[in-house]
Amino acid sequence: MRQLLATTLLAFAITSTAQEALWESSAAVSPQLNADGTYTFRITAPKATEVTLWSDALPMVRTVDAKGDSITTRPLAQLSRGEAGVWEYTTPFVPAPELYSYTFFVDSVRTADLSNVYLIRDVTSVNNIFIPGAGPDSLYIAGRDVPRGDIAKVWYRDRRTGADRRMTVYTPAAYRTEPTRRFPVLYLLHGMGGDENAWSELGRASQILDNLIARGEAEPMIVVMPNGNPAQTAAPGETAAGLYTPTMALPHTMDGTFEEGFFDIIEHVDSHYRTVPGKQNMAIAGLSMGGFHALHISKQYPDTFGYVGLFSAATKPLQPSDSPVYKYFDAKLKRQFSTPPALYWIGIGRDDFLYDLNTELRAQLDDIGAQYEYVETDGGHQWRNWRRYLTDFSKKLFK
């Protein structure tokens, strides 16, 4: 009987992993890390005539368009058909340590790599991810023996609407092991189309902080990642609206609503977590629209944040807004810098479509004699830069 049971359970273990196991035979190992550091991507598609790979791991190529202008594009990689209908492509290079996204196109149908269970939604799209360079130097996978912080999805009361809204809260490992210690707080804001999950998923915030704190390169801190979309109370799929299709553009994202309600977030955090009071223990940063929010919140409430980070930030509302938040920009900035923050940090990529607006902002800061740090990187409006900016910025906080 014992033997029979073991056989039955083992058969179950092998065959029923996904209800009816119709697709077991199609499994190919993908992506595969090769001994030389290259990666091989595979998909089984016996009837396909063309299979290609898109990935931000593939290099950009500079070409000339029809008008003779130099442009950069990222060509798809062609997979080669092998035995038993398995298509594959091996990178001719070792990808640098990074978090990359990718997807297949099988006869022009965008197809997820279902041999790889790691997929993350970015706004309206779901893509596979892979992370080369996991190991002692990697920031995006928490290292071996690195004490791990906790991550919570919590609801706070928005007083204006009376509704509960969701935020993600990272508490460092020391928060758990030192039960009376109090911690400074970084408020970390997402971009347009993002939500309270963005920084903890594609942004790798908890892995970055866990690693930096373990190395002594960042102070232990609480990181609060709220939902910055007044038109939704939580990420798509997490509310009574059910599993609706997300959209990039939502109303009220840049009309002052989020900025004016921000103290409800601070109040919830201060009343539910062991925080240290005072400007020198509060930081705010964000990417793109979140950088816009960080800019305007820190300026509107000038004695609140000792550290401000603008990552590829928008600086002006997308649509004209009458909100008092955006009035008297220069005067408020001057007021903010009359008792200057310990750090005002601006990061932008040279190819970012918001580059010129950041140049303009820096000129305004220069005009009033404001001190700030400025970092210019390769690339454009992309997660690769935002993870790097978070890494650089968080090392400088609360010291």
Added chain:
Amino acid sequence: MRQLLATTLLAFAITSTAQEALWESSAAVSPQLNADGTYTFRITAPKATEVTLWSDALPMVRTVDAKGDSITTRPLAQLSRGEAGVWEYTTPFVPAPELYSYTFFVDSVRTADLSNVYLIRDVTSVNNIFIPGAGPDSLYIAGRDVPRGDIAKVWYRDRRTGADRRMTVYTPAAYRTEPTRRFPVLYLLHGMGGDENAWSELGRASQILDNLIARGEAEPMIVVMPNGNPAQTAAPGETAAGLYTPTMALPHTMDGTFEEGFFDIIEHVDSHYRTVPGKQNMAIAGLSMGGFHALHISKQYPDTFGYVGLFSAATKPLQPSDSPVYKYFDAKLKRQFSTPPALYWIGIGRDDFLYDLNTELRAQLDDIGAQYEYVETDGGHQWRNWRRYLTDFSKKLFK
């Protein structure tokens, strides 16, 4: 300038949602809820010759196999090719309220529906999901104006190995709004191949509890969902091992290791959360291997749990084990029922491959005169039943 900015940002919003927007044209609305309650599934595949749909929403059909035996199978649904290479299938029935999984096969390649951003991993497979019947009667989407509990991913110290292990903790809305109140705890365990994410994702534990508590049908309670695999400290992708390919079978899952370490979990919960002490405020339940764990933990520590739930439970170790946990089964069961739990609840589907073992267990319980509740449902070893069992069981706790 303001106008130019708006145009630029809008263009960005429309075109750059996923880095390079190569796949925007392939988007079809899928799945679509029709006015009559049926669902339409669509995928754009201009070059395909056959597209089929697998879903556990499709009915099982009873047929006769080559040997003349009656068997039940779930046929794939055929999609029809329409204009512009868009294939579609409309269900000839209104799916009952439930969480369903599905996937396409495009010319035999298993293909995720990337028009639907909701995908959940089940052990080694990722599938799309959809949830018909969202509305006042739905349990699997939290209802409008239903106060929401918080969900945390926290790490506790496993004293045997010295490693930190991860668990998911649900705290009900009242935990947040009544800051001195203490709550009873349900320990809720996953099955083989699952992990600390299983009950909060496919299991919909927080939505079920939020809804039942809001309706007054369940008491507010903390729900603790640990990782029951001693060979991993956390779900795949959440550890220093990086983004490895998960497997169904792991070592040490049924050799007493998890059961013997269970007090580390209880101690972490009691020292970090406002719990109410005492057997009458502690419940343990699990599905399949988790049911096995609940059975053996509750029997090994007979004065700990006042409520025990076995959902499609395994009852005996998969492989022979010398663990003291599994010795003296009958005597320990008798000892456990000498001061009987308030509720000992067994649920199993008539088609479950563990049905006979549950019949055997009931005979053992009958032999010692133990009182238990027994629920037999349609279907087999599947999430549909486990969500239903959690619903029924949690209504009976702590009353």
